[in-house]
Amino acid sequence: MDMLIFKLEKNSKKPLYEQLYMGMKDAITHKQIEVGTKLPSKRKLADFLNISQTTVEIAYGQLLAEGYIASKPRIGFFVEEIEELPFIESKQPKKIIETRKNENEPYPYNFHPGKIDTESFPFAIWRKYAKDLFDFPSKEYLQVGEPQGEYELRTEIANYLYQSRGIICDPEQIVIGSGTEHLLPMILRLIETNSKIALENPGYSAIPRIHLANKAVPISVDEDGLIVDELEKTDANIVYITPSHQFPTGAVLSAARRTQLLNWASKAANRYILEDDYDSEFRHIGKPIPALQGMDQNEKVIYLSTFTKSLMPSLRVAYFVLPPALLQSYQEIFSYYSATVPRFDQHILANFMKDGHFSKHLNRMRKIYRKKHDKLIHTLESFYPNISITGDHAGMHILISVPLAKLEHELKQIANENGIAVYPVSDYLLKPIDYDQPTFLLGYGGVALEDIEPAIHKLMTCWGINRNTKKGKSHKL
């Protein structure tokens, strides 16, 4: 062993013990030191290398923990037999084709309806809660958690739903999962294996694309929301609906339609309403629209929501609230499932909510989105009065219809080439609808406030829509 030479650089950024540890580990794995060899004692090696005993001790300790060497107290350290994972020599050199998508946002102005404003996220607070959790970690949090999600988080969600949406529910009724898309199949399975689901048209496009293409029934939407008359003519037994702010048209399900829908559901035991309340937090005019669930006397509404818009999309926390009558069958069927959101994230979020940071954050974001909304509406109305706007008042996107004789995807292409991403409403159609004019979603969540006006001007310029310099008329409600 005295043949081994370790290159230790005192000025390296790597600590000395790590250099020593790496050197010895390499020597052992490359069989430069025979198995069973006694290593030099801490004192000897420290003297030889002109470093402290402690440094050697740390390096040896690390090797010991990982099983490269074994310690015989008062005798010495000995090299262990290694069964490290084998390096399988492959015939061809390892070549991994780099086909990675460009991470850089290709569109300077991206009006994607799913983007949120990231400027105001309270990273510092979030980090504090993450840090707190790991500072005094519960080792139990490493193990698999409750299938419905952590009880602490479900409690906070129940409180939040009561205070902000008037929904009275017990944490037991809540099921947490990573994304609406993954909760839906659970709900479908829960109700009936051969359920037929009705969807809004246009509507949230991921739903039909995911599982249900063949069984999904499209139902039209007008300014009062889903046309329940149409639903009544189908044989669907489940309806997926966004009553507070129909996606993407922004329609609010009217009171008449609400009762009609609840009546429809009450007429058969296997009929259920899936209420997706995805962005109820952001209503720019008046109070939030009450949830359908609150009117439900017959346990026919399954309330579904997420933190995607209200906190961040990347956390992937969604949840649903089961009517008590469905609880038992849920527990029978899904006791073998496990919650899909990491437990640490669930507890970070739960603590974040518990201390009131979530509602504060919501208040902050409401203001920000309202400002962006107002700016966008104002820009469009002042300069482009020929463009009709629908679906404002709430959420993080609007719909615009432009008086042009081109196809939506042509206009989208033109916009894209000019660095602007817009999203044709036809992308959200389950069944074709003839729109009088090309219609697009403009999500303003991901566009900076100061970028909104320039972005709109650029968009209209590339579409060949002239700016109306006359002082625009005012916006009608």
Added chain:
Amino acid sequence: MDMLIFKLEKNSKKPLYEQLYMGMKDAITHKQIEVGTKLPSKRKLADFLNISQTTVEIAYGQLLAEGYIASKPRIGFFVEEIEELPFIESKQPKKIIETRKNENEPYPYNFHPGKIDTESFPFAIWRKYAKDLFDFPSKEYLQVGEPQGEYELRTEIANYLYQSRGIICDPEQIVIGSGTEHLLPMILRLIETNSKIALENPGYSAIPRIHLANKAVPISVDEDGLIVDELEKTDANIVYITPSHQFPTGAVLSAARRTQLLNWASKAANRYILEDDYDSEFRHIGKPIPALQGMDQNEKVIYLSTFTKSLMPSLRVAYFVLPPALLQSYQEIFSYYSATVPRFDQHILANFMKDGHFSKHLNRMRKIYRKKHDKLIHTLESFYPNISITGDHAGMHILISVPLAKLEHELKQIANENGIAVYPVSDYLLKPIDYDQPTFLLGYGGVALEDIEPAIHKLMTCWGINRNTKKGKSHKL
């Protein structure tokens, strides 16, 4: 209308407009105002109630937004037609079943095969990576990520698979998701909508329980793993298999069966093999068993694995590796999906792996599990030679068969009452199999090293199995 009396309390904590809104909403829903009635004008009502016009205006605006009333500009507000709400009298009052599991571990000795050793998890290092991520957070990480998962993590997984399992794949082939249970339906959909899946019997019980109950075909398992002859007699086109360490029997799929299985798959275009390599990291004797995927020349193997055993169950990170031929259809079908693991966790894990902590941790854990494994085997063999042990050599659990004339669930019950959790093999049966003797899974991941011997003694005592005090024979490899 002048008959209606609204109780407005100026000093109430509820704002005036909300009191008015609630009052009118109640009146409308309870049919106290007839449909079509013209409501009093803003000014009239404001005068009458001695409040401001604006207050009335806001209340009317809210009712308008929710569709209880309609506005005819310059004429007035009119009550809309609303159906009566149904109310189905439920027989029993709604009561929520309090089913929260006791958070405290009810079993001092829990041999659950899914439990891991939590004592050695490097919380400090993990916290450091979490902290680093939030110290200089990329705001982009709040937005939705790539559907397949973060490229950085997929790169690390590809490197890891190459180095530890000899699997050559591109990060593009990897899809990350929260748990095997959620990735499986994706794979099934990818291959064929009407796929029929064959499962090992006994096998990972969650699989059939989750989606596939009616379509799943059980295939028997012997000491050489899945009996491929049986598979060939079915019309299944997908087989889910754990070749390296069959769950739960521990059998290794023999070389002969491997080629037979690959040949089976090559005989039809829609045949695929799902190789679940869930605990290949922990093999206690000899080199790791090579992955089936490495033998596959025909792009018929979809490799599936997770960090559940190797890191922690609660992180919920699983992934699969698609053969290049399936990549395109994946991207067509699932481009609208989003990855189900929070981006922050993905990056923490990626950085953790990048800096070598994952392989360090694996080396450390291998050593720990081997010690527990050896202790468990040694205890059983020394003191209870009548108990036959199978499925050792790898993973984090073994199977024991006890020479008792009782039913498995009776024995389980007895054990539970004595504070010991054991898991009958019948829990993992898709189709009943007659075992000569009651057989149980003993997972030693979650039992402390020093608890193993006392736990076994206590278990055997409560089952009435006597300790053999003769010095036990040595364990045969």
Added chain:
DNA sequence: GGGTATTTGTCCGTATGTATG
């Protein structure tokens, strides 16, 4: 039938208390 005053919804500016940072 035409002119005018009134009523109406809509829109806007502003004062006050309160919560937020």
Added chain:
DNA sequence: TCATACATACGGACAAATACC
């Protein structure tokens, strides 16, 4: 502590529909 911003509430300007003479 102080400044800011917002929710709430108030009064009034405007234009369209209506009623009245």
